[in-house]
């Protein structure tokens with residue numbers, strides 16, 4: 302792969318790419334072409350009011366039966382690892398709850414948590430052509446969702462779509478984005494959005510496109526690393542700019558977008574030392590507006606509780622009697638809610654997991670009440686103490702204003718936030734595809 306061949310593509314992407322990972326060649330070229338990102342929060346990174354992805358739920362879509370075994374053998378584990386890791390914890394700084402949008406209108410009022418890997422599905426595309434247009438990918442995804450070949454997008458309690466479809470292509474297939482740019486020559490990957498009706502409401506469904514990497518040069522020292530670098534870039538950007546595909550302008554419903562550099566992955570791409578390792582996988586760093594630098598993880602985050610962004614709990618973190626459960630949704634230690642959460646023990650009225658079940662109600666006045674043989678000291682108490690330990694799924698709901706974002710990001714001077722707009726009404730009612738945003 303010659304450097305000359307990539308030079309033009311690189312320079313074009315520096316200024317024209319929004320949602321794409323641009324191709325890159327040797328490390329020396331990376332250095333030469335490095336974007337000089339100031340190591341302070343960018344005054345040009347704004348929150349434009351669109352949705353983020355709270356609990357990214359990755360579905361791998363294999364375009365036909367011949368996608369590389371590098372993908373089928375590794376990417377499920379990669380997504381499972383990364384979505385449940387520190388790679389997503391610090392993206393909580395891109396919560397939109399309490400953040401004023403750049404236009405002064407409503408926020409999507411969401412939080413960014415860890416996610417999950419859902420499944421991998423090989424589809425049989427309607428067309429077997431080796432050239433595939435972006436519009437075809439959107440219609441194929443919608444059709445396969447409609448016929449239940451692919452899982453239906455999950456809409457969470459904050460009203461956003463969690464499911465993101467990562468579409469992988471076989472060797473020999475060239476994908477063209479909506480401006481005619483070809484995979485591996487104009488870009489290494491991109492993410493977009495299409496609109497479809499889910500549960501009787503119009504939803505912005507995010508997806509990402511990853512071509513076969515064996516013949517691409519996308520910054521990794523191995524083919525797997527090229528997949529994981531590109532996929533991590535697109536995942537982080539889809540999470541923080543989920544609706545990029547339903548607008549062409551710089552404005553709503555973009556979420557976090559920098560008017561000079563693009564999305565949070567673009568800001569860091571090809572900068573010095575722009576990759577890191579998460580669970581053994583090479584990933585791309587992304588821009589932290591909070592820290593003013595590119596990071597993949599932040600070991601200084603506090604355990605999730607009252608502060609965000611935060612480190613999601615592990616079971617071993619949740620050891621107090623009143624908060625014995627690690628909530629997989631928001632990463633906080635909380636009270637138990639049912640016996641099923643207590644690993645064979647009983648969830649008492651204080652939200653503690655205790656050794657013995659409560660004494661069964663007496664049905665025979667002549668029978669001696671059962672003696673607790675393991676319950677001494679753990680008897681159910683009255684509800685007088687419950688106020689300090691009641692379950693709280695919302696975690697830090699009372700402290701969700703991301704003040705740091707507004708201060709450092711300079712997005713708005715106004716602390717007064719209008720309530721969230723009815724997003725569904727702002728989008729087309731009928732099933733419709735929207736093209737990926739380009740500038």
Ligand SMILES: [Zn+2]
Nearest residue numbers: 320321322567
């Ligand atoms: Zn990007």
